[in-house]
Amino acid sequence: MTTLSPQDEKVVPSGRIERIASDYVLAFDRQLDYPHSYLWSLLAEPEHVAKWLGNLITGWEQGQPYELEVGGTVTGTVLQLNAPLSLQITWEDELDNESVLEWRMLNSNGGTLVQLRARSESRSFLTEGAAGWETILDAFEDVAAGRTPQPQPDRWTKLREAYSREYSVSHTMGTLGKDSGHDSVHFDRLLGADRATIWQALTEPDKFGKWLAPGTLQLQVGGDVRLDFETFSMRGDVTHLLNEQALEYSWCSPEVEQSSVHWLLENSGGKTLLKLRHGLRSKARTAELMALWHERLDALALYLSGAEVHPSAHHREALTHFYRRMAGSAGS
Template identity: 70%
Template sequence: MTTLSSHEEKAVPSGRIERVDSDYVLAFDRQFDYPRRYIWSLLTEPDQLAKWLGKPISGFELGQPYELDVGGGAVTGMVLQLNPPLSLQFTWEDELGDESLIEWRTLDSNGGTLLQFRSRAENRDFLTEGSAGWDTLLDALEEVAAGRIPQPQPRRWDQLRDAYASEYTLSNTMGTLGHDSGHPCIRFDRLLPGDRETVWQALTEEQQFSRWLAPGSLELQAGGGIRLDFGTFTMEGDVTYALAGQGLEYSWRSPEVRDSSVHWLLEDSNGRTMLKLLHNLMAPSRAAELLALWHHRLDALALMLSGGEVHLSAHRLEALTHFYRRQTGGTQQ
């Protein structure tokens, strides 16, 4: 557990997540001590947008598509409403193909401007990440409004992501690349439907893990073997630890990833199960590919546990690979 220093404040979400019909809505209301037209210019003028949100490849025009370069990734969409200086509504499709509906409203308030932001999406994928992202982007907007240059806040984003997950009992979606005992370590924390026994069976019974992970075999005891056939490569390893319903560890050897190890931990969480995955590596050279692979397969696990039919998509895996290459800076860490 990380202890906060006296100079470091605990991250507190400034947005709220609501259910509206069958959708998830992320809402922010922020007061600015500046005129409405000035705030509107920060939301819509290309030179201003580039300072805090992303570089516009094409601008906002009613009924027309737009494109933004956001940290090296492309965001596209269609402008649905444009009522200067009151409201702007557009679709937001990221590089993974996930789409949401974004709306800005600027209202005269207390001698300044009340900025209302709403983001509406059909599913909760990346919901904690998106909430933390927009929270930090609105912080950056406040800096730009005051004439300052926003500074990167990666640690604050990490803390906000976990804070949103905790406050709204949601699961983080993305994996992260960090370090454990001096070596690169991939980590995923996923809140899954079902109790620990149900999730344990999905991890360890061959008929089940072949549906979401890969066809293969597992000898569920210390010293037993594991083999998984991912189609493009085969992974083999040895089980080093197995405690029913709680934890599983095994080595991972594949053509491009040698001498690594996988650790699964299951914890009860109010009728659901928190699954924690650690993949310890000797070198980060294939980290992006492994992040994408685990992300892809954990999505399939969640779908299977929810009663859905799993159809693994090569296109989705490729998109995730490009996404994590950008997140990790390629193969370097």
């Protein structure tokens, strides 16, 4: 009998993604064998919060704003504080995404049932948020047991995939990977349109001009590609083409002199999985590229839904800061 190593074991989400009215809710329930008053102290006292969540600048106070450093800065207001049973806060991150979080500590089976609910109007970052809050709860449990939480990037990645599969929701964030030894920007988006429609949106100038950038594309190997963005233009040549499935072209722009963009479309449970890989063959302003693709893929989803696309310089700048921190480099 073959024994799976921990990294090969299938990750199963412990939380749930629910739809309530027009909102999305991330729901977690954990039974911990500790008194709820003890667990409340880990949630309520800043010196303990710093061990598993982040640096709580001001503490929780009913009706008052707070500030929390968790890599970036999160701000919000304490809506309800009922010690030692429940805490409800608004949670606004650096990208202006807002949600409402509620923690509850309930006596249960000689221990405590810890409940966390995160409610938002937006489906953005559902898989990332679910994976993130699950790993945060892991850290909370470690601190409760007297252990020092350890970073879990591999577990976060596997959880992100698991939530996407389990609840058929799309990733939002891009990630950095490797392609033939070079850095590569990766985005996977699950889109609610058929492959033919998305292919047209990728390849027909009158369509991609509405969400990506005005430009031209000669749909044949060796054909010219030009995209005119607000502040720069890119040029390239088509290097690979497989109708309604794959498109690759070279990319030269101020962000990166030598690179290639590869689009792949796959059928996925009645939806279409779009995979974007931007392989960087020279030094690149990676954060700017990731912010650009994040914004334009959001615009693609809006375009496919029939909504108007309105690019925002403020949002692009916020995304750039977000990806710059994620990439761990102030200059890339």
